[in-house]
Amino acid sequence: MSDQLNYNMEVIKVEKSRINDVDFNNLSFGKIFSDHMLICTYKNGAWNAPKIVPYQSLTLDPSTKIFHYGQAIFEGLKAYKDSNNDVFLFRPDENCKRLNISAKRMAIPELPEAYFMDGLKALLQVDKDWIPTQDGSSLYVRPFIFASGRGFHASPSDEYTFIIATAPSGPYFSGKVTVLIEEHYSRSANGGVGYAKAAGNYAGQFYPTQLAVEKGYNQVIWTDDNTHEYIEEAGAMNIFIRINDTLITSPTSDRILDGVTRKSIIDIAKSEGIPVDVRKITVSEVIEAANNGTLKEIFGAGTAAVVSPISGFGFKNKDYILPELENPYANKLKKRITDIQTNKAEDAFGWRVKV
Amino acid sequence: MKHNIPIKRVEKSKVEELDFNNIPLGRTFTDHMFICDYENGQWNNPRVEPLHLIPTHPAAMALHYGQAIFEGMKATVDSEGIPMLFRPQKNAKRLNLSADRMGMPHFPEDLFVEGLKQLVAVEQSWIPPQEGSALYLRPFMYADEPFIGMRAATSFKFIIIASPSGPFFTKRIKLYAETKYIRAAEGGTGEAKAAGNYAAAIRPTELAKAKGYDQVLWLDAAEHKYIQEVGTMNIFFKIDGKFITPKRDGAILDGITRMSVIDLLRDKGYEVIERPITIDEISEASKKGTLEESFGTGTAVGIAYIQEIGFGDETIHVSDESPVGLDVNETLNGIKTGKIKDTFNWMVKIEKELA
Numbered sequence: 001m002s003d004q005l006n007y008n009m010e011v012i013k014v015e016k017s018r019i020n021d022v023d024f025n026n027l028s029f030g031k032i033f034s035d036h037m038l039i040c041t042y043k044n045g046a047w048n049a050p051k052i053v054p055y056q057s058l059t060l061d062p063s064t065k066i067f068h069y070g071q072a073i074f075e076g077l078k079a080y081k082d083s084n085n086d087v088f089l090f091r092p093d094e095n096c097k098r099l100n101i102s103a104k105r106m107a108i109p110e111l112p113e114a115y116f117m118d119g120l121k122a123l124l125q126v127d128k129d130w131i132p133t134q135d136g137s138s139l140y141v142r143p144f145i146f147a148s149g150r151g152f153h154a155s156p157s158d159e160y161t162f163i164i165a166t167a168p169s170g171p172y173f174s175g176k177v178t179v180l181i182e183e184h185y186s187r188s189a190n191g192g193v194g195y196a197k198a199a200g201n202y203a204g205q206f207y208p209t210q211l212a213v214e215k216g217y218n219q220v221i222w223t224d225d226n227t228h229e230y231i232e233e234a235g236a237m238n239i240f241i242r243i244n245d246t247l248i249t250s251p252t253s254d255r256i257l258d259g260v261t262r263k264s265i266i267d268i269a270k271s272e273g274i275p276v277d278v279r280k281i282t283v284s285e286v287i288e289a290a291n292n293g294t295l296k297e298i299f300g301a302g303t304a305a306v307v308s309p310i311s312g313f314g315f316k317n318k319d320y321i322l323p324e325l326e327n328p329y330a331n332k333l334k335k336r337i338t339d340i341q342t343n344k345a346e347d348a349f350g351w352r353v354k355v
Numbered sequence: 356m357k358h359n360i361p362i363k364r365v366e367k368s369k370v371e372e373l374d375f376n377n378i379p380l381g382r383t384f385t386d387h388m389f390i391c392d393y394e395n396g397q398w399n400n401p402r403v404e405p406l407h408l409i410p411t412h413p414a415a416m417a418l419h420y421g422q423a424i425f426e427g428m429k430a431t432v433d434s435e436g437i438p439m440l441f442r443p444q445k446n447a448k449r450l451n452l453s454a455d456r457m458g459m460p461h462f463p464e465d466l467f468v469e470g471l472k473q474l475v476a477v478e479q480s481w482i483p484p485q486e487g488s489a490l491y492l493r494p495f496m497y498a499d500e501p502f503i504g505m506r507a508a509t510s511f512k513f514i515i516i517a518s519p520s521g522p523f524f525t526k527r528i529k530l531y532a533e534t535k536y537i538r539a540a541e542g543g544t545g546e547a548k549a550a551g552n553y554a555a556a557i558r559p560t561e562l563a564k565a566k567g568y569d570q571v572l573w574l575d576a577a578e579h580k581y582i583q584e585v586g587t588m589n590i591f592f593k594i595d596g597k598f599i600t601p602k603r604d605g606a607i608l609d610g611i612t613r614m615s616v617i618d619l620l621r622d623k624g625y626e627v628i629e630r631p632i633t634i635d636e637i638s639e640a641s642k643k644g645t646l647e648e649s650f651g652t653g654t655a656v657g658i659a660y661i662q663e664i665g666f667g668d669e670t671i672h673v674s675d676e677s678p679v680g681l682d683v684n685e686t687l688n689g690i691k692t693g694k695i696k697d698t699f700n701w702m703v704k705i706e707k708e709l710a
Contacts (some may be wrong), residue, residue, distance in 0.1 A: 006394065022501060028458075029503070029504055030414070030503025030504045031501075031502060031503075033413075033414060033501075034479075035604075055413070056413075057410040057411060057412055058410070058411045058412075058413060059408035059409065059410055059411070060408060060409050060411045061408055062388055062406065062409060062514050062516045063384055063493075063516060063518075065549075066417065066418055067417060067423055067495055067497050067514075067550070068423070068425050068493070068495055068550060068553070069550050069553040069554050069557070070417075070421035070423055070549070070550030070551035070552075070553065070554040071553075071554040071557060072418055072419065072421060072554070074419050104558075105558060105658065106554055106555070106557065106558065107554075107557040107558040107561055114696070131654055140503060142414070142419070142503055143543075144418065144419055146418050147554075150382070151381050152381035152518055152655075153380070153381050154553040154556065154560075154587060155557060155560070155561075156552075156561065163413050165413050165414055167414075167503055169503075172504070173648055184542055185542040185543075185670035186540050186542035186543050187539065187543075188540070188543075189537055189539075189540030189543065189576035189577075190537070190576065191533075191535055191536045191537035191556075191576065192536075192537050192540065192555060192576070192652075192660075193551075193555045196553060198421070198551065198555065199417075199419060199420050199421030199550075199551055199552065200420075200544070200549065200550060200551010200552065200554055200555060201421075202419070202420035202421065202505060203420045203421040203422035203423070203457055203458070203498075203544075203549065203550075203551060204421075204455065204456075204544045204549065204551060205505065206420075206422065206458030206505075206506060207455070207456055207457060207458040208508040209458075209505070210458050210506075210507060225540040225542055225543065225576060225577070226540075227542060227574070228542075235505050236505045250636070273667060279416045291483060301440060302435055304504075321476070329388075336448070
């Protein structure tokens, strides 16, 4: 492991690494955490310089606001290592920007960009050995900010904590993914916080998702809160629908997350000559296409899941099976984006960032 | 069922450091806490301990996904110094309704009430005796499983902490009817006391305060037309001698003060109607001179008297005085301090020698 840091930052290293306890050939998602984390606190109106410390428990007072009012935001990205042992990130500036968009909506003070970018790069240098190289594996990176001030008022906190934790991870989904199109519960509404990666958006989905899982589906596809007619997104992925040869995805809005994988897939698809239509799409249009045979593919796109083909969906107590294609868009697009991410292909878009 | 709740006491109480005539708002906490852990599908080891920091894994799911719920209630003393709780069973039930929506386990209702009683018995010297003062109790539950991924957690903590609170200054408040941001949508989590609901309301509330208002008047997500709640309170209007309050529709919190005020108003001979109420209807009533008064109801404040509502360019004048609101507040406080006979059987007395 290199001890040379390009970034001037306080680093306290672990006495003994835990890395030998990890079976990198059998990684699940998000359960094992690397040796170190980046931590940075906001106090007296300013963010303090970040530092790298051994991954450790936080000690929080029971009156810490996060436990009560859920004032927290997060990001998700991945680090990859190529055969030369070089480390790459995929469009990390987009995550940094979005973190601050989320921060604004959630009344959290914006984080200086350098703290995010330099902190992330320094952390990856320290824990470089934790980045898996196995196919489909990567180091999942989780930057997050939570209200660490105390008190019983649902008002802005006087203290916040920014942390980057990393977790060597295998694929997010294993096997075929089936989804249920939601008709009753809603994820977000106009004027709400759906476009922010706000903690509460996710907890609100657990129960409806649990109900879908009990019915035999893996995920929920959310529809708009008002009419439940329009397809929005899946919990941790944006949704793409292929009708005939055209790829359709909903425009981002107050309610739909501006996914980094989503916008990258749109660009890659266009460069492949695939017609892409960013527009609202109704459930009935999808059902009609399923019935007349023009519905070819549905897939989710997100950092954790990358590109996840959906094999079938349920709506109003009826199941619809997607056809099995020889050369689906999903495979082609997944390979293109993964090759860029892992430095196996030319990066014409300039997305890859070498650490 | 009688639960065994072991008590570990502090060596020396901090209560002597508290000036009961000048209690800082929501910032002082008592000596002890009630705590119970959920693991392997059951609640284990309920206990009362000295208030302490909680070791929290940085990947604890509450910090990332906001899987957390809470309750709020108050303990008071009667003229003989006997501690009492106000309708604790209602809080126990509501906690479990919130738990259902948020994919969290139920907490046994009898253990909830017994835990409260034990804690209040241990902390009875912290209950401020002044009229309108109380020991605020905060039961809450959060996901403490370290995991990155979109599903409900499998381990949780349930904690009760307590904070003495002085009488609230009963200033008349100005509301801002919010037509851009929303609190909750149908099919969402508005009916649950879910942490994320409160985080989402912080920025809109700060914006309303910057415009010179005290609280946000929340309108429905679909049309911005129907009145939901005010700040973190339910709302009542008196028009033409009759009271109306928004009918619960899944996006409105089932306030315990709300249900108690409905009973008190009916007991005082008023007609109370629960139905959808539009902001336009309130504006018209104000113009016609039939809008007599309006108030918010909630555990923290009790009754908050409303002076006016800003709605677009319009200022809806409500009233300069709130005689019925004041009367209801006095009755509520009287019942809570044993000065008025508790004909509804709301108060639950705590044996002084329980501990």
